[in-house]
Amino acid sequence: MTDQIAEPALDKTFDPAGIEAKWYAHWEQNNLFRPERPDAQPFTIVNPPPNVTGSLHIGHALDNTLQDVVIRYERLRGKDALWVVGTDHAGIATQMVVERQMEAKQDKRTNYTREQFIEKVWEWKAESGGTITGQLRRLGCSMDWSREQFTMDPHFTKAVVKVFVDLHRQGLIYRDKRLVNWDPKLKTAISDLEVETREIQGHFWHFRYPLSDGSGHITVATTRPETMLADMAVAVNPNDERYKPLLERGATVTLPITGREIPIVADEHADPELGSGAVKITPGHDFNDFEVGKRAGIEARDMLNMLDAEAKVCQTADGLIPHPFLGLDRFEARAAVVAEMKELGLLIPHVTKDKEGNPVEHDAEPRTIATPYGDRGGVVIEPWLTDQWYVDAATLAIPPMEAVRNGSIEIVPKSWEKTFFNWMENIQPWCVSRQLWWGHRIPAWYSEDGEIFVAETEEEAQALAGNKALTRDSDVLDTWFSSALWPFATLGWPDQDSALLAKHYPNDLLVSGFDILFFWDARMAMQGIHFMKEVPWKRLYLHGLVRAADGQKMSKSKGNVVDPLGLIDQYGADALRFFMTAMESQGRDVKMDEKRVEGYRNFATKLWNAARFCQANGIIGGIVGREGSIAAPKATSAVNRWIIGEVVETVAALDRAMADLRFDAAANAIYHFVWNQFCDWYIELIKGQFDDETKAVAGWVLDQILVMLHPFMPFVTEELWSKTGERAHELIVAAWPAPEAAVDAGAKAEVEWLIALVGNLRGAKAELGISPGARLSAYLADPSAETRAIIERNPAVVDRLARLEPIRFEAAPAGAAMQVGAGDAMLAIPLEGVIDIAAEKARLEKALATSAKERDSLGKRLENPAFVEKAKPEAVEKAKADHAAHSAEAERLAAALARLG
Incomplete structure (x- = not known):
């Protein structure tokens, strides 16, 4: 073995901590995560690059465990298995971390030039940016660390710039004025993934908008009264009979406060069943209103903007916002608008009744409102009209959809295809610019007359501009733009002569959480097919979320977050990995269950003790296979022929499960074989019969177990491999079982x-x-x-x-x-x-009566709709569990009585 570290005997107790640290260092130091196999068939996966600011959470543990199971399995099958690893520069998150550190020292970013601040970010990365990579090692992830990537590396930056320039030249990247998710605290546009929706207690205000001809008013309702300062229309449904006369005569409304005259327009967006059926339209501050405004013929350049970058009221282009409102924070403006409308007698009060039945007027109706917050800045996101860079995602989405339809990309589980197509067919332009300093700076330069020059270098831009003075765009690119290039830029693109790129693109598999299907997976498919003319990966496996034991989503606010590193400290990485694999069932969410993790620690201990038993009885591995053969030894006894057949069936079951990406089936197959067939029965059956044949078979079977279990539990298996036989190499680079034997039906x-x-x-x-x-x-x-x-x-x-x-x-x-x-x-x-048969009958009959009574009582309760519908869910679940337990116990006792005749 490379740098031999094996010891002759197994300790009495299995202690994961020391084993894990020792073996991971050994594997990495000896380059065993990617052994030299230049002529072998390639197998390639890329990890979803975690944020350089990140630390290992339970979702990472699931995602990376599944990837490691696959890559270790394919490595054992002799492939040139490459797992590309790296981290994402995480524009917003990283800039925030560094700025917070500066604030703690009474310093701030704007005290420095852009270049000086970026230098500070690189300093932070050098000191603190490797936390999560160390934690991935603790999990046992066998990534090719020798080729670790970072999205801000020079070669990667070169790829990002080339993609932007090429897409711009092809008309697929352009500058446009549209609404974005604007974070007023960070002063940047953010992606949908960086927006979290919270249910908050808000209000619904009802206002009268006077008709311009003085013939009456139209009633509108809103949760954001401040935006009426930039209203540009009132929409009603074209089929709403109440408003057809107004539409026919082209009626308009004169807005209170601003005096702006705006049209009443027909649009399906207005729901006749909701409120008055009339909706105020502020196209510069609401995504739905933006679309209504466009349908009404309002160009984006003409849409009114009433807020600045800090979400304070600024003057609109028509200059109609009264001076007292200018400079107010948006929520201060909300209160001021409501007060003014009330003063004007245009606020319609919400009326309730007190305990005596008397009417009570309120300014607004209480309402629970789904409100968008920035997950980094922590403030309410504002839809904001601004000039940004956009990718023509609709055009780039066409080839990936065709690839899924024709099978070039297989989505597993297939049920996700419908969601994929629904999103891709209705995809919106992708905003790729961010108002940050840290990130890939947009390669665009502006002349004083507003002309834009896009080029890979400033020299090229200046050549295009001639003698015009140029100023570079200050924005950087969305992090998802650069990570979309991960499957090919990490392999050397745009160097088309890259041997690594030629061999390992397209990748074989992508393992991803379903929550980044559109933010990352779909965009990799777009960019990969567009620039490489091939799909980025052949299969896309989407796993679910890890949820709390009660099924709730984990969150810090709920206090139900589970730390995977704590579980590793307590039970070992192997136990956590096996739990994740056994519970992952084709995309269904995984419910966290620490008792199951503990159970898989016990499973590792059972294997450890079985290996100690074999060692104590002179059973060693490595006898068969010293010259590279891994065929089963000859066997004559039924028990030895049986266990060889069980190995044959288990290997086949594992291969089927891995081919179908049924991680749970794979884990359960090897678990059942190790625990039941080998430890519980085979070892029991051969005790006291240790002839040469049995020793050879038992040693061979233990070897096969260690190889088959290795992808799931790499640490304990490598340790046992090193101490249960003479080995020419480490288990991580052993050969996958090939028993060259058949199931013996008679022995079975x-x-x-x-x-x-x-x-x-x-x-x-x-x-x-x-x-x-x-x-x-x-x-x-x-x-x-x-x-x-x-x-x-x-x-x-x-x-x-x-x-x-x-x-x-x-x-x-x-x-x-x-x-x-x-x-x-x-x-x-x-x-x-x-x-004592009579006494035993009496005991059983009494116990049966008790269990049957409990079973029937619980059955009646569960048949009662009032209980099932009104009781707490946990009470209903407990009743169901108790009913099942008493039913099973009654059946067992009845069977025992039947045995007595």
Whole structure:
């Protein structure tokens, strides 16, 4: 083995901490995450690059565990398995971190030039920017750290600039005035993903807008009264009979406060069933209103803007906002507008009744409002009309949709295809400019007369501009713009001669949370197909969220966030990884269950103890396969032929599950084999029979277990591999099992008969309160030839595990006996002298009556609609669980009574 670190004997107890630190350092130092395999078939995945400011959360743990399971599996299968790793420069998040540090020192960004501030960000990255990469190592992620990427690296920046310039020359990037999500605290546009919607208590105000001809008024309702200072229309539904006369005569409204005359327009956006059916339209400050305004013929350049970058009231282009409102914060302006409308007698009060039934007037109707907040700035987001750079996403979306339709990209689970198409077919222009200093600066220069020159360098821009003086655009690009290039820019693009690019693009698989399907996955598909003329990856696997145990979404405010590093400290990385894999079922959300994590720590301990048993009995691995052969050894005994067949079936089950990306099925297949077949039965069956054949088979099977389990539990398996045999190499670069054997149906039937006998007999003893070690007599009249042969070939199993005297092939004597089945046989076990039959019957009947009563009582409660509909959900769930438990117990007790005859 490379830099041998193996020790001869296993410790008595399994302690993950020391093992994990030792082996991860060994793998990385010896370049085992990407062994030299120049002629091997490539297999490539890229990690969703975490923010350089980030730390490992439970979602990262799920996402990266699944990727590591896949990459370790493919590496074991002999492929040139490349897992591209890196971090995202995270424009907003990183700039905020550095600015907060400056604020703590009574300093601020604007005290420095742009270049000086960016230098401070690079200093911060050098000191503090590697937290999450260290945490990914703790999880066991076998990424190719030798090629770690950063989205602000020079080669990556070159790719980003080229993409922007090329798209601009092709007419797919342009500058436009549109509404954006504006964060007034950070003073930048942000993406939808950086907006979180909160339910807050707000109000609904009703106002009268006077008709300009003095013939009456029209009533509108709004949750944002301040925006009436920039209203440009009132919309009504074209089919609303109440307003058809106003539409026919071209009626207008004269706005209170500003005196602006605005039209009444027909638009389907107005819902006749909601409020008065009339909607105020502020196209410069509402996304829906923006679209209504465009349909009404208002150009974006003519839409009124009443707020500055800090969300304070500024004068609109028509100069109609009265001076007292100017400079007010938007929420101060809200109160001022309401007060003015009330003073003008145009506020329609909301009327309720007090306890005595008397009417009480309120300025507004209380209303719970879904309100957008910036997840970084923490303030209410303002839809703001501004000039930004946009990508023609609708054009770029066409090839990815075709790729999904023709199978070039397979989305797993397939149920996500409908969502993918729905979003892509209705995709909006993608705003890619951000008003920050940290990030990829937009390669655009402006002349004094407003002409724009886009080029890869300032020299090229100046050549295009001639003698005109140029000023560079101060904005940077949206982080998602650069990360959209991840599958090919990380491999050397735009260097078309890159051998890495030629071999590893397109990638084979992308594993991603469904929540970034549109922000990252779809955009990678757009850019990858556009620039590489091939899909970025062949398969896209979308996993769910990790939720709290009660199914709620985890959040700091709820106090239900689980720290994966804490779980690793307590139970080990292997246990957490196995939990994540076993619970991941084709995109369904994962409910956090610490007891399950603890259970998988116990699973690792059980394997550890089984390996210690093998070691203590002279069973070692590595005998078969020293020269590269990993075929199963020759076997004659039924139990050895059976366990080899079980390996064959488990390998096949794992391969099927991994091919279908059924992570839960893969984890459950190896878990069942290790716990039940190998530890519980095979080891029990071979105790005391350690001939050379059995030692060879047992050692080989243990080797196969370590290889099959390695993708899921890499640390404990590597440690056991190093201490249970002579090894030419580490487990991480071993070969995937190829038993070159078949399932022996006869051996399988024989061993399963013995397992059924022992298992059923142990269960029957437990039901009747008979000591597990009690030796009993057994009778089997007229056995089939196959059953008799099995019994006669396995006297040691019948004696040692079943704890039976030699089975007699005759009818049982008269008297009470319990019946125990195995295969086609039903054995009679006399009970006279073994237990007090009358007392046992009485005990069982009493217990059965109690369980049946509880079962029936709970059943009636669950059949009552009033209980199911009105009780707390947790009370209903508990009742269902208790009902199931009592039902199962009643069935068990009834079966035990039946055994007594």
